[in-house]
Amino acid sequence: MTITRLIDLGKGEPQNSVLPLEYFRKAAEHRLALQDRTAFGYAPEQGWESLRVEMARFLTARSGLDVDPGELLVTSGASHGLDLILSHFTRPGDTIVVEDPTYFFALDIIRDRGVRVLPVPMDDDGLDVDALESLLATEHPRLLYSVPVFNNPMGTTLSPERRRRLVELAERHDFLIVADEVYQLLGDVTPPLRAAGGDRVLSLGSFSKIFAPGVRLGWVHADPRLLTRLLQDGELHSAGGASPVTGAIMESALALGLQDRFLDELSDHYHALRRHMIRALSDTLPPGLRFTPPDGGYYIWLPLPEHLDCAALLPEAEKAGLAYRPGSLFSMNGGSAHCMRLCFVHYDEPTLTEGCRRLAAFLRPRV
């Protein structure tokens, strides 16, 4: 049998077919029919008030946290938000704490800044707060980067108890927390990290995960005193706010309820895919392999026996028509080498089934 197409179970992107072109078209039609040219000019650095009002209403209804428009800064997406925060709250040589494993592109953005990066381990309840506390006995980080909900790559969510302790530690040891919460609305969870005490938490959000990556629009949700620092940004001043035109169109998508309707559909769709993938893995994986089923997000983290190196196995897997993301990719010191990240949102159910079948067949003789 010839493998006709690689199934890349590691790819963390929505399927092309679910991208909301029709919703965007309706929102754009609505917005452009208003004959309001404002959005074609320069926007305020923080983003248009009317857009932030719609975003705050939407987030308050969806996240269970009371969000004020004055606490939102419009960005070109979560990565832009992270970059802004690093620009204005860190300097080269500062110490930054990251989870290990963590989102590898965030690690790249952080490394670009010439800072010192210290990893703290993760487990099924998210960041190991005990390990963080030990670290804080001798280290004085400026900032901690965390994906506290439906973690990328692990799929885990930080427990309520750990959330309280984490924000207490930030208070006591005077560091900021960047909470990358882009997956927040893709599952039922506890409210965002700011609900546990928000003075030192800058939350990153994005329409990339709940609408479409290509709109390049997101937000930082934080205390206005923290936002004030970000609003000093030279690039924001010069550019006149992030993405004013797509912002105006997304304002219509929010006001018309199109974002709500799409998110409901998307959540149902992802929920079905997640259940399907969990079932397919449980049914086919060789005995002895265990994974923690996630409650939302995009990802499943699969640990193999410790002697296996998933990066080294990848070329063979590809010959068998299969790919995944090796765990070492997400670690700044090559940890988690025996783990792999799988994603359940990039394919339809039959392809996920076939992908899991190939994965199980590939692993069976090796574990």
Add this chain to the structure above:
Amino acid sequence: MTITRLIDLGKGEPQNSVLPLEYFRKAAEHRLALQDRTAFGYAPEQGWESLRVEMARFLTARSGLDVDPGELLVTSGASHGLDLILSHFTRPGDTIVVEDPTYFFALDIIRDRGVRVLPVPMDDDGLDVDALESLLATEHPRLLYSVPVFNNPMGTTLSPERRRRLVELAERHDFLIVADEVYQLLGDVTPPLRAAGGDRVLSLGSFSKIFAPGVRLGWVHADPRLLTRLLQDGELHSAGGASPVTGAIMESALALGLQDRFLDELSDHYHALRRHMIRALSDTLPPGLRFTPPDGGYYIWLPLPEHLDCAALLPEAEKAGLAYRPGSLFSMNGGSAHCMRLCFVHYDEPTLTEGCRRLAAFLRPRV
């Protein structure tokens, strides 16, 4: 008579009424009718090939320089381009040369980086290349930031002879030139700086000046070896290219000739406003005041007698219903204090007439 409305002759933004909502609407309709969802996902870091092909075709036809799609990197605008270049070609402590005066928001973006900034004076032919050469005898800048065409704030254009010398100096002294050429297509000029020898020139372009600021889309035009460095950017990797959806819509605007048609209209409109403003100033300014009429762009630079401080005069001017940008704003060491930047694109002809009348009346007793 009551001053009913402040006329801010300093404001460097197009009038709301000329912003191309209808052209954008047509381009969006065309693009979204294709039912192609690609642009709603992640784009390559460099931007979609098809967009870069249209941009290259447009720029080659308009700028007189043969532009290859492989030499273009899509950005969220010129400020994003400048920030990317500073991230990947400079480190804190590096020496950066800027023109004095220069675009003040660029100065902010550069200062954000913790670099050492050295000014080089300007005259009517642009950057004083002799002064630069003297500086290079003792200094080793990493990069020079220049607005070589329809300069902001001076309105001047670097002469062909100086262009050749500038790129020779960059070659000999091993520094890069960031050519902020966002006004390039708003007037008839010599080709972009890269035409004078482009290996060390990174040219910044933007649809902000030739279409609409709110689309937040621009480009870096440079040798692919230089672009390769920028493509290492962690934020670009994570975000998946700049503004894919507006990029796709602008691709349609380019392919359908809407950008060409709008730029023709805009150029005619700005040409008329420029002529009008030059005439209005010449007719009303007190004798003895001279300015160099620009050949394009947005700005007129007006020097007053040297003992006058335009920043100090501004509150009085505002009481007389008038504003401008004081020259010191554009200087890192408070130079050009006796100059002011005026802009001719933000108002219609009658308002420009009235603004110039107020300016002349305000200056008459003071010069």
